[in-house]
Amino acid sequence: MTALTVRNLQVSYSGVPAVARYDVELQPGSLTVILGRNGAGKTSTLRGIVGFLPGETGRATGEIELLGQVVKRPSPLALSRQGLCLISERNKVFTGVTVADQLELISPNARAQRRVLDIFPRLAERLDIRAGLLSGGERQMLATALALLREPKVLLVDELSLGLAPAIVHELMQRLRTLADEQGLAILAADQAVTASLKVADVVQVMDDGEVVASGPIADLDVETVLATYLGQETV
Numbered sequence: 001m002t003a004l005t006v007r008n009l010q011v012s013y014s015g016v017p018a019v020a021r022y023d024v025e026l027q028p029g030s031l032t033v034i035l036g037r038n039g040a041g042k043t044s045t046l047r048g049i050v051g052f053l054p055g056e057t058g059r060a061t062g063e064i065e066l067l068g069q070v071v072k073r074p075s076p077l078a079l080s081r082q083g084l085c086l087i088s089e090r091n092k093v094f095t096g097v098t099v100a101d102q103l104e105l106i107s108p109n110a111r112a113q114r115r116v117l118d119i120f121p122r123l124a125e126r127l128d129i130r131a132g133l134l135s136g137g138e139r140q141m142l143a144t145a146l147a148l149l150r151e152p153k154v155l156l157v158d159e160l161s162l163g164l165a166p167a168i169v170h171e172l173m174q175r176l177r178t179l180a181d182e183q184g185l186a187i188l189a190a191d192q193a194v195t196a197s198l199k200v201a202d203v204v205q206v207m208d209d210g211e212v213v214a215s216g217p218i219a220d221l222d223v224e225t226v227l228a229t230y231l232g233q234e235t236v
């Protein structure tokens with residue numbers, strides 16, 4: 001069964017279009033990456049899917065099917081209960097709360113906590129530290145761990161690489177690949193880290209000015225042309 005289908009998603013702010021049309025089909029165990037420069041519409045796409053747009057100005061329309069069920073009115077909380085989690089671009093963790101307490105808040109189940117700490121052993125060494133004192137990479141790990149505690153089938157990840165050194169970006173991207181391979185998660189990640197994304201993704205969608213301008217399995221894409229035409233100079 002297809003994990004997530006999005007058809008003709010359109011997002012606008014105060015009537016100004018940010019995403020003209022977006023379609024995707026995610027299979028279990030697959031990793032799709034949306035690449036695009038600043039302002040291309042990546043965050044708007046992910047937030048549009050989960051219905052998490054600024055209340056007064058943001059508007060999203062389109063068809064969404066999650067695990068075979070049509071989603072009529074998407075909301076982050078309802079979707080999280082149905083198996084889809086978004087790790088958002090900013091404010092991913094509560095800075096004043098310790099790692100241990102944040103895990104506990106999501107799931108008091110010690111075995112479930114152990115499972116996610118096994119995926120991110122570095123967090124296991126930081127349990128008593130408030131998230132505000134973690135490094136950027138460790139914060140991303142915590143945000144991912146918190147999402148995984150909800151046992152999603154579909155994971156949307158916005159800008160995992162934000163502000164991180166290339167080595168950490170590669171490590172985190174590799175973790176996403178492993179989650180898809182070993183746990184069968186369907187993952188849709190939006191990122192500007194071109195090299196790291198191309199190493200792990202099955203499918204790439206290049207977004208420019210609110211539209212997907214090139215997409216397909218990595219093997220079918222003319223990566224050089226896509227990079228030069230739509231993404232300018234790569235960052236990672």
Ligand SMILES: Nc1ncnc2c1ncn2[C@@H]1O[C@H](COP(=O)(O)OP(=O)(O)OP(=O)(O)O)[C@@H](O)[C@H]1O
Nearest residue numbers: 013018036037038039040041042043044045054057
């Ligand atoms: N809350 C908002 N109100 C009005 N316009 C917005 C809002 N959020 C985003 N936009 C506009 O929508 C367009 C797409 O922005 P979006 O944040 O989706 O891009 P992005 O690809 O995620 O960029 P970045 O790489 O910088 O995160 C931009 O033109 C942006 O100015």
Ligand SMILES: [Mg+2]
Nearest residue numbers: 042043089159
């Ligand atoms: Mg963004």
